Amino acid sequence: MGEASSSQETEWLNQAQAGDLRAFDQLVLLHQQTVFAVAVRMLGDPEEAKDVAQDAFVRAWRSLAAFRREAKLSTWLVSITMNLCRNRRRWWARRRRVIVASLDDPVRPDEESAGRQAADPAPTPDAVAQHRERQRAAADALQHLEPSERSVIVLRDIQGYTYEEIAHISGCRVGTVKSRLSRARARLHGLLKEPR
Amino acid sequence: MPCLDYRRWLSPYIDKQLPPEQRRELDAHLAGCAGCRDELASLQGMLSTLQTLEAPAAPELLAGIHAKLQPAPARRRVPFLWPGLALAAATALVVLAVAVPKTVQQGPMQVASWKQEEYAAAPQPLEQAARGVAERESLNRAQGRSDEAASTPPLALEQPLASASRASGFLADRSTQEPAVTAGAPAMRMEADQSLVQNAAVSSVVEAKAVAAPAAAASANAQRPTATVLQVQWQSLDAPAARHQVGEWVEARHGFSVATDERHLSIHLPASEIPAFLQQFASNAAALPPVDPGSPLWVTVSLELVPAP
Numbered sequence: 001m002g003e004a005s006s007s008q009e010t011e012w013l014n015q016a017q018a019g020d021l022r023a024f025d026q027l028v029l030l031h032q033q034t035v036f037a038v039a040v041r042m043l044g045d046p047e048e049a050k051d052v053a054q055d056a057f058v059r060a061w062r063s064l065a066a067f068r069r070e071a072k073l074s075t076w077l078v079s080i081t082m083n084l085c086r087n088r089r090r091w092w093a094r095r096r097r098v099i100v101a102s103l104d105d106p107v108r109p110d111e112e113s114a115g116r117q118a119a120d121p122a123p124t125p126d127a128v129a130q131h132r133e134r135q136r137a138a139a140d141a142l143q144h145l146e147p148s149e150r151s152v153i154v155l156r157d158i159q160g161y162t163y164e165e166i167a168h169i170s171g172c173r174v175g176t177v178k179s180r181l182s183r184a185r186a187r188l189h190g191l192l193k194e195p196r
Numbered sequence: 197m198p199c200l201d202y203r204r205w206l207s208p209y210i211d212k213q214l215p216p217e218q219r220r221e222l223d224a225h226l227a228g229c230a231g232c233r234d235e236l237a238s239l240q241g242m243l244s245t246l247q248t249l250e251a252p253a254a255p256e257l258l259a260g261i262h263a264k265l266q267p268a269p270a271r272r273r274v275p276f277l278w279p280g281l282a283l284a285a286a287t288a289l290v291v292l293a294v295a296v297p298k299t300v301q302q303g304p305m306q307v308a309s310w311k312q313e314e315y316a317a318a319p320q321p322l323e324q325a326a327r328g329v330a331e332r333e334s335l336n337r338a339q340g341r342s343d344e345a346a347s348t349p350p351l352a353l354e355q356p357l358a359s360a361s362r363a364s365g366f367l368a369d370r371s372t373q374e375p376a377v378t379a380g381a382p383a384m385r386m387e388a389d390q391s392l393v394q395n396a397a398v399s400s401v402v403e404a405k406a407v408a409a410p411a412a413a414a415s416a417n418a419q420r421p422t423a424t425v426l427q428v429q430w431q432s433l434d435a436p437a438a439r440h441q442v443g444e445w446v447e448a449r450h451g452f453s454v455a456t457d458e459r460h461l462s463i464h465l466p467a468s469e470i471p472a473f474l475q476q477f478a479s480n481a482a483a484l485p486p487v488d489p490g491s492p493l494w495v496t497v498s499l500e501l502v503p504a505p
Contacts, residue, residue, distance in 0.1 A: 021265075025258055037251035046252055054260040059452055061265065063464060063494060083454045087443065134245045156211075157246040163213065171454075182207035189242055 013073060017064050024064070028057050031074050034159070035081050041154045042085035044143045052088055056081040071168055078155070079169040086147055141191040149184035156181055197225075199232050206236050210243065305430035305477045426470070426497045428478065431504040435459055438501055445476065463497035470495050 009030060015023030035056055039049035059080055060067075067076055123131075142150055155161045155169060156177075163181075167174045202225050208214045209222055226233050432438035439461050443453045449472070451465035465473060 021262075028258055028261060032254040032257050033251075036254035036257070040251045041249070046255075050255050050257065050260070053254065054257050054264060057257065057261045058264045059464075061261075066494075066496075084452070087447065087452075090440070090443075131245070131248070135249055138242065138245050139249060153246065157243050158249055160247075163211070178208055178213055181211075182204060185207045185239065185243070186203070189239055192242060193238075 009073065013067075013069075016061075017067070021061075024057075024061055027073065031077050032057075034074055035077050038078050038081050038154060038159060039085055041139075041142065041158055042082065042147075042150060043088060044139075048088065052081065052084045055084050059084070071165075075161075075165055075169060078159070078161075079171075082151055082155075082169060086151075089147055137192055138188070141188055144191055145184060145187055148180060149187055152177060152181045153184050153188060157185075199225075199229060202226075202229075202232055203235055206232075206239055209236075210240060305428060305479055426495060428497055428499045429502050430477070430499060432501050433504045435501040435503075442477065442499065445473070459501045461499040461501070463499060465495050465497060467493055467495045470497075473497065 009027070012023040012026045012030075016027060032053065036049055036053045039052045039056070040046055043049050043052065056077060060077055067073070071079075142153060145153065151170065152166060155166045156163075161169070163174050163177045166177045166181075170177065172180075202222055205214055205218055205222050209219065214222065226236065430438060439453075442461060442463065446453045446463050446465060449465065449469045451463060451469060453461050453463040
């Protein structure tokens, strides 16, 4: 979540549910990075991810009256996004689109990750290059997983959601999340160990 | 136990999701197995890398969102100034309609129940999909809300239900046999004509329920649309294909669908598209009460795919 406090978010949500589009815009600004990050990791294509992220907010706006706050707004938005990503990839599959296997620019460290790197005890240029290479390979391999496997990795290992939140987003049981995640990690691990 | 089996535990072990007994067993194994220790370290390394993956910064989204929120019909209009082209296009469509076999199976999809909830919050499609067909929970919640706001009068419900009854000749009003769902709120349960049930591919009960809203939810929400939920069962030998078929149809009409498991689909459609949806898919469409066109903007269709016999 962004900089706004929880109470501020609640106020915007109240106003948006009463039909105030400007308040909804604030919610978009608050959650757009999360929604876009999920979309870009699921689809591997920033342009497609932008389109899906916009669609997710459009659909959220249209069904905002239905949002009963049983989950966090961000969780609900991610849930919509994941479903749109899944539909988008099916659409690609039907049209035999070659799914882009890696991002042109998979790693664009923001200030936070730059800060983390700065905090490391003087990483050598070689170490930085190796880390970048591992990130590129991981982002690449992620696109080779089955959608259900990719989604649990994205939600758990990249976005940091709990098992319970992932179960809510995915509409399945916690036990399913656990087994699916275990399988997905093993597959990804195997892909990364394969000689390239 | 072989190492391969222990390695299946590594993922929940890392997330501290392994039951204590298995955790102790794995700890003991790791203490004596260098191969599994290496595997664990390698897996942890991979997860650390994933955690440092950063997505590109989100681009500007608001302008596109606002553009997409604009009404779309203009894009579909046939250009009036080009009657020749319009005629040619119409002719081509007719030819296509004749030449291409209809791919949509009109098969035994049955609307199993119809519900209209007259309170401010429409059912949330994603949550509802996750709950499957457990619609009664939402009724219970609505009841709770109604209790909280018992001092406020319920919204008028007669019109939608009355029109529903009129339009569905086979429906028998059994409201007197049913307890009210909420205090002061009419509840109506209608059961399908026995002959129709026998003929239906899926034996189903058709029910229409209404839940009065606490007007409190109210003061700000009195003009809010009601929520309409259609519960639909569809027999299919090929559930993924059926989901696909419906999903594609819905997407083309600015709706969206959410598959929560292999056999359940939550569909969110503009109310104006519901008649076309029913005509396209449901075999008992003619027998259904109409969706009140005045109130709900969006209708949730909860679709359950049942195996064909």
